[in-house]
Amino acid sequence: MATAPGFLTNHELDLFLGGGTAGQRQRLRLRKDQLLPEPAELGRVRQFNIALFPRFALAGLVRELASISQASETMGVLTARVLRCAAFEEVSMAVRESAGSLGVWSFDALIQGVLERAEDAVREWDEVVQRAEVELAERLRISFSTELGVIERVANDVCVVSLDSGGVERVPSIRVAAVAEIGRAVALERVNVLAKEIGYVMPVEIMPDEQDRELAAWFAKMAEPDTTPVLAEERSHYEPLPYRRSKPRDALWHGASTMTRRPMAG
Amino acid sequence: MFEKLGEGPHYRDPEDDVVFGDIFEAEFLRDIFVREDTTVMGGGLLPGHLARKVGSWMNAELGHEDIDLFSPAFQPKQETRFALAHASFLPDAQAHQAILVSDSCVTATALAQGREGRRVAGRLLFAPLMSVSEEVWQGLVETEDFERFPLPDDERLSAGSVAEFGNCFMVDARDINEHVNRRVASLSQSLAVELEMHWGAYSTRRGPRAYERNTLKLAWLFSGGGRPTAEAEKAADAIARALDLAFQLEGSDLEDVSAAEESVRLAGGNASELTPSLTKRLVDRLHELAQLANTAAEGLAPYGKP
Numbered sequence: 040m041a042t043a044p045g046f047l048t049n050h051e052l053d054l055f056l057g058g059g060t061a062g063q064r065q066r067l068r069l070r071k072d073q074l075l076p077e078p079a080e081l082g083r084v085r086q087f088n089i090a091l092f093p094r095f096a097l098a099g100l101v102r103e104l105a106s107i108s109q110a111s112e113t114m115g116v117l118t119a120r121v122l123r124c125a126a127f128e129e130v131s132m133a134v135r136e137s138a139g140s141l142g143v144w145s146f147d148a149l150i151q152g153v154l155e156r157a158e159d160a161v162r163e164w165d166e167v168v169q170r171a172e173v174e175l176a177e178r179l180r181i182s183f184s185t186e187l188g189v190i191e192r193v194a195n196d197v198c199v200v201s202l203d204s205g206g207v208e209r210v211p212s213i214r215v216a217a218v219a220e221i222g223r224a225v226a227l228e229r230v231n232v233l234a235k236e237i238g239y240v241m242p243v244e245i246m247p248d249e250q251d252r253e254l255a256a257w258f259a260k261m262a263e264p265d266t267t268p269v270l271a272e273e274r275s276h277y278e279p280l281p282y283r284r285s286k287p288r289d290a291l292w293h294g295a296s297t298m299t300r301r302p303m304a305g
Numbered sequence: 306m307f308e309k310l311g312e313g314p315h316y317r318d319p320e321d322d323v324v325f326g327d328i329f330e331a332e333f334l335r336d337i338f339v340r341e342d343t344t345v346m347g348g349g350l351l352p353g354h355l356a357r358k359v360g361s362w363m364n365a366e367l368g369h370e371d372i373d374l375f376s377p378a379f380q381p382k383q384e385t386r387f388a389l390a391h392a393s394f395l396p397d398a399q400a401h402q403a404i405l406v407s408d409s410c411v412t413a414t415a416l417a418q419g420r421e422g423r424r425v426a427g428r429l430l431f432a433p434l435m436s437v438s439e440e441v442w443q444g445l446v447e448t449e450d451f452e453r454f455p456l457p458d459d460e461r462l463s464a465g466s467v468a469e470f471g472n473c474f475m476v477d478a479r480d481i482n483e484h485v486n487r488r489v490a491s492l493s494q495s496l497a498v499e500l501e502m503h504w505g506a507y508s509t510r511r512g513p514r515a516y517e518r519n520t521l522k523l524a525w526l527f528s529g530g531g532r533p534t535a536e537a538e539k540a541a542d543a544i545a546r547a548l549d550l551a552f553q554l555e556g557s558d559l560e561d562v563s564a565a566e567e568s569v570r571l572a573g574g575n576a577s578e579l580t581p582s583l584t585k586r587l588v589d590r591l592h593e594l595a596q597l598a599n600t601a602a603e604g605l606a607p608y609g610k611p
Contacts (some may be wrong), residue, residue, distance in 0.1 A: 258359065275471065277450035282532050284521055288542055290513060291549035 041243045043185045043226035044150050045161070045168035046130070047097070049078065049090040051146055051216040055100055055239060058213065073111040075099040076118035079131055084138040091131060093121050094228065095172045097239060098181050101232040107179050117171045124167055129160035146216045147242040154244055162246060182231045187243060193219045198240055200227055208238060215240040315457045315496045319488040322418045323481065324409040326492035326500050328434070328462065331484050334403040335392045336433045336472040345388050347379030393433070393472055402489065403431040404456075404468045406504050415478035416485075425482045428475040435472075436463040449514060451507040454500060461489045468500070470507040513545070513552060520545045527608050540608065543601035550594045558583075558590055 052075070053062035069075040076099070078090035096118065104110050121127065130153065137152025154161055172183045188202040196212045198219050208227055217225045217240050228239045319327055351359065351374040359372070375387055405412065407429040413419060415427040434456070437445075442465040445455040454468040492500060506514035520541040527537035562583055568574035 275450050275452040277448065277452060279448055280518075280521070280525075282521075282525055285533065285535055285538060288517060288545060290517075291546055291553065 041187055041224065041226070041245045042165060043094065043228045043241045044146075044244050045094050045165040046091050046134075047094060047216065047241070048092070048134075048146070048149075049088070050144055051241075052092065052096070052100070054216060055097075055214055069099055072105070073115065074104055076111075076114045078118075079122045079127070081131060081135055081138075084135050085141070087138050087141070087144060089134065089138055091122075091134060093118055093168050093171065095168065095175055095183060095230075097228065097230045097237075098175070098183075098232055101181075101230060101235055101237055103233040103235045104181070107181070107233065110179050110181075113175065113178055117175060121164070121167050121171050124164065126160045126163040126167065129157045130164050133157035133160070145218070147218045150242050150244055154246070158246065161244065165244070180233065184229045184231075186227045186229070188225060188227060190217075190219060190221055190223050190225055190240075192221060200225060200240060202227065210238050210240050214238065217242040310457070310495050310499060313457065313493065315493050316459050316461065316490040317493055319485075319491045322409075323405065323412055323416055323485055323488070324491065324497075325405060325407065325412065326497040327405045327488050328402055328490045328492075329405070329431070329481075329484065329487050330400050330402045330489045331487045332401050333480070334401045334431065334433065334476065336403075336469070336474045337390050337392050338472075338474070339388075339390050343388060343390050344377045345381040345386065346375050346377040347381045347385075348373070348375030348387065349379075350374075400463055402434040402462065402466070403474075404434060404500070406430050406432050406468075406470070406473065406500075416482050425478050427478045429478055429481055430473055430475055432468040432470050432473050434462065434466045435469050437465045437467050439465060441465070442467065449506075449518065451503065451510075451514065454503045457496065459490060470504065513549065516548050517545055537608075540604040543597070543604045547594060547597040547601045550590065550597055554587075554590050554594065558586055561586075 049063075049066060052066050053059070056062040056065040056069075066075065070077075076092065076096055078092045078096075081089040081091060083089075095114070098104055098110075099114065133153040133156035134149065136156055137149050140152060141148055176182045186202050186204055186208075188200045188208070191199045191201040191207065193199070193212065198210050198212055198215045200208045200210060202208060210227070212219065214237070217223065219240075224243050224245070226241045226243045228241050230237050230239070350371040353371050356370065356372040359374075375389075377389055381387065407415070411427075412429060414423070415425065415429055417423040417425050432454075437455075442455050445453050445467060452469070452471045454470065456462060456466045456468060458464060458466075502512050502514045505512035506518075521533065521538070523544070524533035524537040524541040525531075527540060528534045533541075565574070565576075565579045565583055569576045569579065
């Protein structure tokens with residue numbers, strides 16, 4: 040099973056808002072205007088300052104959200120609710136650990152690390168986020184949808200995604216949070232606010248199914264150290280004679296060798 | 306065995322050309338063998354970013370390096386010819402050493418040594434060196450097990466090294482050519498002859514090691530199936546003495562003939578200048594051989610009477 044991550048960090052939001060310090064400033068402005076909800080601040084993990092937002096915070100990047108009455112309040116309430124649940128506690132711990140193992144920031148690697156550490160909690164929290172998105176859609180007339188696909192090509196700052204459902208989507212590289220590599224599986228996260236739709240390319244969370252688990256178990260078994268005791272192997276077919284020479288024979292062959300000379304032709 | 310080996314040194318530093326008895330040390334020297342489940346297979350390098358994923362399944366940190374991934378399920382390729390086979394694993398602490406048992410002539414041809422215009426091709430035969438306890442090593446020196454050749458100690462070898470003829474394997478000459486600097490030692494002339502005799506006894510059951518054992522059996526028969534008497538041993542060993550001379554005639558005198566032929570055919574030597582001395586030596590050796598054969602026959606004659 041594959042889906043888009045249920046959260047994103049300040050780093051991805053900064054990228055979607057133009058990247059660098061300009062993107063960061065823009066994010067802080069949106070926070071100040073309460074168009075972005077209050078995130079879960081994890082603080083500094085190695086060289087990364089990390090704040091976690093639920094996925095639906097992407098709606099705050101669509102300018103039209105400001106014209107919907109009670110939008111920021113509703114987003115704030117739902118954000119606080121999803122960040123309070125027990126599963127998120129585990130997810131945020133896994134984010135901290137996963138980020139601690141990164142040398143450079145990579146949302147793909149972060150997600151992979153979180154899944155490896157807290158797969159069940161991720162699965163549970165994703166459902167919490169999905170339910171919140173349904174509630175947002177009902178209360179604010181904004182909608183979210185996720186489509187899976189693969190990156191077909193990247194050219195001129197545009198990432199072309201071939202969707203599993205058919206069709207192709209062109210997304211500016213600035214809205215691509217996944218590693219833009221041809222053939223890589225990605226999720227296209229669409230946010231629709233008052234008929235204004237924006238798509239973001241995210242890495243996919245691939246949840247292992249039963250076969251994946253079996254496969255992992257098989258590989259783990261293959262990787263186990265060999266504990267089989269060494270069998271006492273009969274090395275030689277030698278059968279000793281029950282009698283021996285009375286003394287070593289004085290041989291005459293000394294120096295005869297056909298094997299050690301260095302001939303000019305064999 | 307080793308009665309004629311002398312004090313040594315039994316090893317020397319390798320020279321430019323690779324020869325019979327050279328000892329190599331390299332991790333790829335493993336005694337691979339086939340069983341009925343041996344099959345060809347395909348596959349290749351799995352890119353590092355995917356290898357990490359496989360590594361996570363295996364609970365192993367594979368890093369970012371590409372890894373080899375092969376299976377009989379993949380289509381075999383002519384250029385690589387990978388096969389799934391078996392290997393006798395060496396303990397990790399033991400050096401991967403093996404001794405060359407292809408003869409020097411075949412080796413020179415395979416490695417194109419001194420052969421202009423020829424390319425390196427073919428395979429060379431190696432026996433892996435295994436380390437055994439001092440007791441086992443000494444036992445092998447005393448019992449002459451044709452399958453196992455105990456090598457005299459040397460700091461360049463693991464203690465108690467034994468060449469295991471029963472585990473011989475072949476190596477592509479191209480890889481030997483690339484690793485000639487991985488030789489740790491060459492054998493002295495005397496030790497090379499010992500190896501040759503042992504190898505001949507194992508591979509063809511011919512030569513001094515083999516006939517010495519058989520003449521001892523003859524002495525046992527002459528002694529009525531009891532402990533061989535000195536008289537019976539002397540009579541039987543007379544055959545071995547004649548064969549010693551034949552061994553020398555074949556291995557030394559006729560090899561000199563071969564060398565002379567090459568010097569004439571390939572290096573412009575003069576046949577009529579070389580022939581007389583060679584012929585004289587052959588004639589002398591044949592007369593000597595006839596004498597020893599005659600002595601042996603006379604010594605055996607009494608045992609031929611009913």
